Amino acid sequence: MPGFGATVSTHVLDAVRGMPAVGVGVALYADGDRIAVASTNGDGRVPGLASGLGPGTYRLVFATGDYFAARGEATFYPEVTVTFAVTGPGHHHVPLLLSPFAFSTYRGS
Template identity: 65%
Template structure:
């Protein structure tokens, strides 16, 4: 079984994005939901994951609204595959009108 973490960085302000709600799904089933800490991290999200395709949904709209910043994307959804038994880290680099992600370590 594999584990999952995430990290959200606010690229405009150059700081961790604290207070972003992140929800993990397996198909249409919600597995877990957490809020990023002061360092923009969720150290462990959800249960141990067997191989499969999963989706992370970041509530970016609420994050930017709390800062009174207009944003184009109300949420960011990232689908990813768990293939091997290991730790998976899915970071998100965020701005009001763009985002980027990659498979972290």
């Protein structure tokens, strides 16, 4: 849809440490195709992961196993996938709260 222009960002917080999760690999997929890839910055954020997106279903895949392995920690979830729908223009922020054996997500602002 021309002019739709939705954007996506994410933020990963390490709930055990109570701080940003730095260096988490993040990939964004649409229709099975990877359309963006990044790692969280020093604030645990990927502020401009993608822009110009049209309506549809998207998947964010977080490389949580690599994040915990780099810290010498075991994790139950080697990756976390969050599937979400873009139904309108504007900004879509998808935070992830993370620990080795649990995670939570929500629609952020």
